[in-house]
Amino acid sequence: MYQQRAEPRTTDLVGLWEPEILRTDEKVIEFAPEPEDMYVVLDELISDQVRLAVSPWPDVDEAGRLRFSGSGSEPVGFGRDELQTELDLRRESEGQQPRPLRIGDVLMVRGFGEKTEGWDRVLDVTAPARKAASRAGLRAVAQVDESAAGPVGAEPENTDAEASEPIWRRAPVQPTPTPAARPPAEASPGSVSNAAV
Amino acid sequence: MAKPKPVPAGKLDQADSFVEHVKARPDALVYFLCNVGDADAQLVLLPELGTPAKRQAVIVDVGRSDKIPPLLQSLDTEQLLDLDDATTDPIALVVATHPHLDHVRGLPELFALHGDRIAEYWDPGYYHVLAEYHQTMLEVESRPDLVYAQPTSGFRRWISDVAITVLSPSVQLRNRYDSYGIEINDSSISLRIEFPVHRYLEDRQKTEEGETIQTPPTRALVLGADAQTTSWSYVLGDFPFLFKSDTPAAKAIAAAQGNVDLLRGDVLKVSHHGSKHGVNLELVERVGPKVTLVSSVGEEGQFNFPHTVAQELIREAINPTEGLGDHPLDYLPDMNLFYTADIDTSNATLGTIGLVMSVDACSMWRFGDEPDHVVDFTKARRWEVDLW
Numbered sequence: 001m002y003q004q005r006a007e008p009r010t011t012d013l014v015g016l017w018e019p020e021i022l023r024t025d026e027k028v029i030e031f032a033p034e035p036e037d038m039y040v041v042l043d044e045l046i047s048d049q050v051r052l053a054v055s056p057w058p059d060v061d062e063a064g065r066l067r068f069s070g071s072g073s074e075p076v077g078f079g080r081d082e083l084q085t086e087l088d089l090r091r092e093s094e095g096q097q098p099r100p101l102r103i104g105d106v107l108m109v110r111g112f113g114e115k116t117e118g119w120d121r122v123l124d125v126t127a128p129a130r131k132a133a134s135r136a137g138l139r140a141v142a143q144v145d146e147s148a149a150g151p152v153g154a155e156p157e158n159t160d161a162e163a164s165e166p167i168w169r170r171a172p173v174q175p176t177p178t179p180a181a182r183p184p185a186e187a188s189p190g191s192v193s194n195a196a197v
Numbered sequence: 198m199a200k201p202k203p204v205p206a207g208k209l210d211q212a213d214s215f216v217e218h219v220k221a222r223p224d225a226l227v228y229f230l231c232n233v234g235d236a237d238a239q240l241v242l243l244p245e246l247g248t249p250a251k252r253q254a255v256i257v258d259v260g261r262s263d264k265i266p267p268l269l270q271s272l273d274t275e276q277l278l279d280l281d282d283a284t285t286d287p288i289a290l291v292v293a294t295h296p297h298l299d300h301v302r303g304l305p306e307l308f309a310l311h312g313d314r315i316a317e318y319w320d321p322g323y324y325h326v327l328a329e330y331h332q333t334m335l336e337v338e339s340r341p342d343l344v345y346a347q348p349t350s351g352f353r354r355w356i357s358d359v360a361i362t363v364l365s366p367s368v369q370l371r372n373r374y375d376s377y378g379i380e381i382n383d384s385s386i387s388l389r390i391e392f393p394v395h396r397y398l399e400d401r402q403k404t405e406e407g408e409t410i411q412t413p414p415t416r417a418l419v420l421g422a423d424a425q426t427t428s429w430s431y432v433l434g435d436f437p438f439l440f441k442s443d444t445p446a447a448k449a450i451a452a453a454q455g456n457v458d459l460l461r462g463d464v465l466k467v468s469h470h471g472s473k474h475g476v477n478l479e480l481v482e483r484v485g486p487k488v489t490l491v492s493s494v495g496e497e498g499q500f501n502f503p504h505t506v507a508q509e510l511i512r513e514a515i516n517p518t519e520g521l522g523d524h525p526l527d528y529l530p531d532m533n534l535f536y537t538a539d540i541d542t543s544n545a546t547l548g549t550i551g552l553v554m555s556v557d558a559c560s561m562w563r564f565g566d567e568p569d570h571v572v573d574f575t576k577a578r579r580w581e582v583d584l585w
Contacts, residue, residue: 068328140334
């Protein structure tokens with residue numbers, strides 16, 4: 001056996017995942033996660049039945065990866081119409097766009113139970129969750145250029161406002177071409193990337 | 198759905214020892230379709246190979262967290278697999294057919310317990326938001342020596358004495374499923390596992406001496422994962438059976454390939470727990486299985502698997518009745534269509550299905566386990582007749 005990919009970089013947990021959740025008008029929804037919140041995935045959708053996969057709200061590490069503790073997800077069945085009706089109401093009340101259920105939808109549910117009547121707060125976090133999933137897949141297979149962030153644990157050289165952001169929110173540093181260098185070729189989007197994600 | 202008919206209790210016999218039976222057949226491939234309810238968990242024990250002779254395991258889906266690891270341990274205890282073998286990775290390959298919870302729920306645990314024993318890991322490259330997907334990709338990232346691949350149709354891998362061909366997803370789907378544009382079930386990795394394959398080389402050597410290639414008989418399993426109609430439509434195109442064409446050119450090409458249907462399988466693990474979108478008539482006709490297996494609950498499942506229409510088309514493919522008018526729905530067990538949810542006429546659970554397959558014979562064993570029970574070899578009962 002020989003090494004297939006780069007050595008993983010050790011990263012510490014930052015805390016509970018705080019995704020940026022947008023309203024339809026693109027304003028940010030205020031959300032401070034609590035340890036009892038649930039990460040709820042619409043995992044399967046067949047005819048009039050939905051399978052949700054429910055797990056504790058994840059932590060996030062310094063590299064932006066979601067870290068799920070415990071024993072993973074529990075499957076919970078719901079009727080499609082019941083869930084659709086409930087989510088239409090919840091999304092509207094939070095200023096999010098009502099839309100048909102889709103496999104891959106992700107919800108933050110506070111007060112989760114097997115009946116929607118008891119749910120306290122529901123937020124559609126599908127967009128940031130999908131980005132996190134694609135990040136998990138891409139990080140696993142290819143070395144990530146984190147030169148902009150510097151070594152993990154080191155003090156960042158820049159102290160401006162952007163540098164105080166977690167590394168996964170920073171804009172990538174643009175390389176400075178040397179005068180003698182040829183103009184860089186336009187970068188390929190990369191073969192491991194799924195363009196629409 | 199149509200609940201599977203109870204199997205006559207007298208069809209199974211506990212007289213033989215499953216372990217001794219396997220040990221006496223080093224050339225046999227052993228296939229376990231575990232009873233995990235509406236989920237999938239499969240283990241293929243490859244034929245013995247090498248000196249000293251040893252077996253390796255291929256694991257296809259881990260839909261529960263408490264089934265495959267104890268099975269691996271039992272195989273090790275009975276010396277059918279050496280989990281501590283330092284010279285050969287005892288788990289040659291793990292395939293996560295697609296990242297639905299009922300297929301990957303136990304994957305993080307498998308990696309945690311046996312990650313250092315796994316040589317290779319395949320998934321379809323479908324990013325899913327599930328916690329288990331994140332956990333598994335962290336395991337992959339943490340093991341830079343693990344071979345990781347996202348295979349598509351036509352990819353073929355030889356392990357031990359076995360050829361594993363990826364039937365789906367078609368690369369045409371792979372390049373479209375930007376994670377969410379293609380239905381997740383249609384990202385499924387479906388496999389055709391054929392054995393033994395080493396004899397081809399022996400015959401090629403004869404050919405160099407002027408003799409005709411004699412393709413020796415092989416056996417094959419087709420493991421359908423959860424692929425749906427869209428995916429199977431690509432499979433039927435990617436693996437054509439030109440012999441059925443009426444054009445002379447197509448027939449000539451097929452004849453040059455031995456008139457072998459590339460989808461032929463002696464055993465078919467039906468896709469998607471017997472759902473109405475998991476199989477179609479032409480597919481089952483092309484596979485032409487002698488044994489057809491379904492992993493599902495028998496009743497009271499959330500999605501009502503297996504669906505009656507799927508059961509009917511399997512029966513129609515295996516035992517055509519068109520033109521015969523009314524026909525009975527009595528296709529169990531003479532059709533060799535079995536369910537992990539089978540019970541017998543004394544209401545005993547039959548549980549996990551084990552097939553011990555060689556070119557000349559195939560015995561079926563049932564282990565009597567419920568979905569949350571381990572596979573206990575001492576409880577194995579053998580089907581009264583071999584399936585071939």
